[in-house]
Amino acid sequence: MDLKVSQIDQVAPRIRQIELVAADGGALPAFTAGAHIDLTLGNEETRSYSLLNDPAETHRYVLGVLRETESLGGSAYVHDVLKAGDVLKSSSPINQFPLYEAGDYNILIAGGIGVTPLVSMAHRLKALGKEYTLHYCARSREDAAVLDELEKIHGPRIKAHFDGGDPSRGADLKAILEKRPPAGHVYVCGPLGFIKAVNAAGAHWPRGTIHYELFKGSPADLTPDNNDEPFDVVLKKSGKTYTIPVGKSILAVLKAEGYKIKTLCTAGTCGTCRVTYLSGIVDHRDDVLDDDEKGEVLQVCVSRAMPGETLVLDL
Ligand code: FES
Incomplete structure (x- = not known):
């Protein structure tokens, strides 16, 4: 389908928030919390972006895009070239990171821009009247792009953790996951190392209750293994x-x-x-x-x- 860029906001030094509407002005296909769209950018790169707005909305899709330090073309295009009025090809919403709505108690843990699918989950959990807490881990308040809006909507259910760039000063994941409420689920999105740390801290949770998604568009630079060679x-x-x-x-x-x-x-x-x-x-x-x-x-x-x-x- 064709989507038109209706608004672009610089919401953090390295994060742009993009609002997309149907190019023909009609309603958009509905999406569920945690879904993403595959967007073909003007440079013919296709990238997956999680939808961060309320899944009850059918008039727009909202994305948050981080400028990667070594972009392969996707995030650099969004930050340097994309402008309001541009029309892009998109897939319909796809959900590989669904919310289990029957879960009574939900812990959402975001690492940086990995917050995007969790924002739509928080909207949905609020609408369902479920228990939830969203832990938003970022370098600083300035880097936590949607924190003000989240706090306005969800109040004390939002817990911010700032590490100033030193992971050892980050959120106490063990403490966050210490208690395992019945029918509890954990959702985590962020860089691979962050997801691993959450899984390690929640090793005592029952199998199938910690759900995760790597944030999309991470650079293709690899963390070398010790025995890597050219x-x-x-x-x-x-x-x-x-x-x-x-x-x-x-x-x-x-x-x-x-x-x-x-x-x-x-x-x-x-x-x-x-x-x-x-x-x-x-x-x-x-x-x-x-x-x-x-x-x-x-x-x-x-x-x-x-x-x-x-x-x-x-x-
Ligand atoms: S781009 Fe997804 S497996 Fe390589």
């Missing part, structure tokens, strides 16, 4: 060879060289960036390919070559 990829069609350094993905290197590869999550979880390979042993680091597929394709946003291997890609 390796070469050879592109079969051009015969060109590129060296992939430690800490960079194949995707980041090829994009910088001008290759167009479709991406969404850039975290190995959506399957979009798969590329066929012809030789070499791959260190698969994705969460989507099954064993058969791993013999033929790799996800270039996360996967690497095994030490000493060169990968020949069908590109």
